[in-house]
Amino acid sequence: MKQPADVDLSITLCGVRLPNPFVLASGILGTSETLLEKAARLGAGAVTAKSAGLHPRAGHENPIVVDWGGGLINAVGLPNPGAHREAEVLAEAKARLAPLGVPLIASIFGGTPEEFAEVARIVLAARPDILEVNISCPNVHDEYGEPFAASCAGAVSVVEAVRPLCPIPLFVKLAPNVPNVGRIAADVVAAGADGITAINTMPGMVIDVESGRPVLTNRSGGLSGPALKPIAVRCVYEIAQAVPDVPIIGTGGVTTGNDAAEMIMAGATAVGVGSAVYYRGLDLFRPLCEELAAVVRHHGAKRVEQLRGLAHRSHGVPWKENKL
Ligand SMILES: Cc1cc2nc3c(=O)[nH]c(=O)nc-3n(C[C@H](O)[C@H](O)[C@H](O)COP(=O)(O)O)c2cc1C
Known part of the structure; x- marks a missing residue:
C-alpha cells in the first residue's frame, strides 16, 4: 500500500511488522477470506478474524x-463455523494476506480454559501471525457465568491454558467493565501474554420508547x-502504565486519524478499527492513514512510533509545552 511519503506509519507487534497501525477489529467482517483480503487490499495494517469457538454456533x-x-x-x-472450519478459512486467508505483507490475527473464545486450549490448537494449524484470546465470554465453571475477563484469576486461567501450546505472539483482549484493568493486564502478562488488545465492547441497553422494548433480541x-x-482511551492509558513495555492494540471508538492519535498517545502501538467501518465504509483505511500522518507531521515527527505514550509524559507539564 502507498504510504504517506514523509511519515513512517509502520509498526511492529512482538516482531510482527504492520505497514500501518490500523487493525481491523474482530467480528466486524466475520471470518471470510474474501472480506479479510479486501480489507488488506484497501489498506488495513492487519486484520482480525471473528472469534471462533469449538463448535459451530448460529448466533442470535x-x-x-x-x-x-x-x-x-x-x-x-x-x-461462528466452529474451530475446524475456522482453521480452513484462516489458512486460505493467510495465503492471500501473506503476499500483501498484512498479518492475520486469529481470535478465539471458549467456555473453559481447556476449551480455549483446544480451539487454539486447532486454529494455530492455519499459521496466523498473532493469536488473540477473546475472554469476554462466560466462564461455564463460574457460579454466575461471569466472563473470564471479569477477574484476574479468570483471565490468567485462559493464558495459562493457551500459552504452552502457542508458538506465536499471544494477545489477550480485555473488557472495560472491571474495577482495575491495569491489574488484569499485569497479571495476564505475568502469566505469559505478549500483548493486550483493549477493549471489547461495554455492556449496555437501548430501549425503543415507541414499543417499550429493548432494541436487541438479546435485550442487552x-x-x-x-x-x-x-x-477505551482511559483503559489503554492505565494498561500502558501497568505494563509499559507490552504492545497494546488500542480499540474502541476509533473513527478518525485524530482518534487513533489519542490511542497512541495513551500508549497503544496499534489501533483497532471496528464500528468505524459501518460509519465510513471498508475503504476507510487509507484516509485514516493520511489523517494520522497529518497529526504526526503536526508534532514535527517522522514516525508514528514517536507519538506513543505522549500523554504519559504530560504529568505536571504545562499543556503548551507537551512536545515530543
Ligand atoms: C457487530 C460486532 C461484532 C463483534 N464481534 C466480536 C468478536 O467476535 N470478538 C471480539 O473479540 N470482539 C468482537 N467485537 C468487538 C470489536 O472487536 C471491538 O472490540 C469493539 O467493537 C470496539 O471497537 P469499535 O468501537 O471500533 O467497534 C464485535 C463488535 C461488533 C460491533
Whole structure:
C-alpha cells in the first residue's frame, strides 16, 4: 500500500511488522477470506478474524446490531463455523494476506480454559501471525457465568491454558467493565501474554420508547463506536502504565486519524478499527492513514512510533509545552 511519503506509519507487534497501525477489529467482517483480503487490499495494517469457538454456533436472531445515535449496540451471539472450519478459512486467508505483507490475527473464545486450549490448537494449524484470546465470554465453571475477563484469576486461567501450546505472539483482549484493568493486564502478562488488545465492547441497553422494548433480541448488548472511545482511551492509558513495555492494540471508538492519535498517545502501538467501518465504509483505511500522518507531521515527527505514550509524559507539564 502507498504510504504517506514523509511519515513512517509502520509498526511492529512482538516482531510482527504492520505497514500501518490500523487493525481491523474482530467480528466486524466475520471470518471470510474474501472480506479479510479486501480489507488488506484497501489498506488495513492487519486484520482480525471473528472469534471462533469449538463448535459451530448460529448466533442470535435479528435485530443483533443497532445504531442508537451515539454508537452501535450489538449482541450477535458469537456466530461462528466452529474451530475446524475456522482453521480452513484462516489458512486460505493467510495465503492471500501473506503476499500483501498484512498479518492475520486469529481470535478465539471458549467456555473453559481447556476449551480455549483446544480451539487454539486447532486454529494455530492455519499459521496466523498473532493469536488473540477473546475472554469476554462466560466462564461455564463460574457460579454466575461471569466472563473470564471479569477477574484476574479468570483471565490468567485462559493464558495459562493457551500459552504452552502457542508458538506465536499471544494477545489477550480485555473488557472495560472491571474495577482495575491495569491489574488484569499485569497479571495476564505475568502469566505469559505478549500483548493486550483493549477493549471489547461495554455492556449496555437501548430501549425503543415507541414499543417499550429493548432494541436487541438479546435485550442487552455491547456498546461500540464513538460512545466507547473515552472509556477505551482511559483503559489503554492505565494498561500502558501497568505494563509499559507490552504492545497494546488500542480499540474502541476509533473513527478518525485524530482518534487513533489519542490511542497512541495513551500508549497503544496499534489501533483497532471496528464500528468505524459501518460509519465510513471498508475503504476507510487509507484516509485514516493520511489523517494520522497529518497529526504526526503536526508534532514535527517522522514516525508514528514517536507519538506513543505522549500523554504519559504530560504529568505536571504545562499543556503548551507537551512536545515530543
Ligand atoms: C457487530 C460486532 C461484532 C463483534 N464481534 C466480536 C468478536 O467476535 N470478538 C471480539 O473479540 N470482539 C468482537 N467485537 C468487538 C470489536 O472487536 C471491538 O472490540 C469493539 O467493537 C470496539 O471497537 P469499535 O468501537 O471500533 O467497534 C464485535 C463488535 C461488533 C460491533
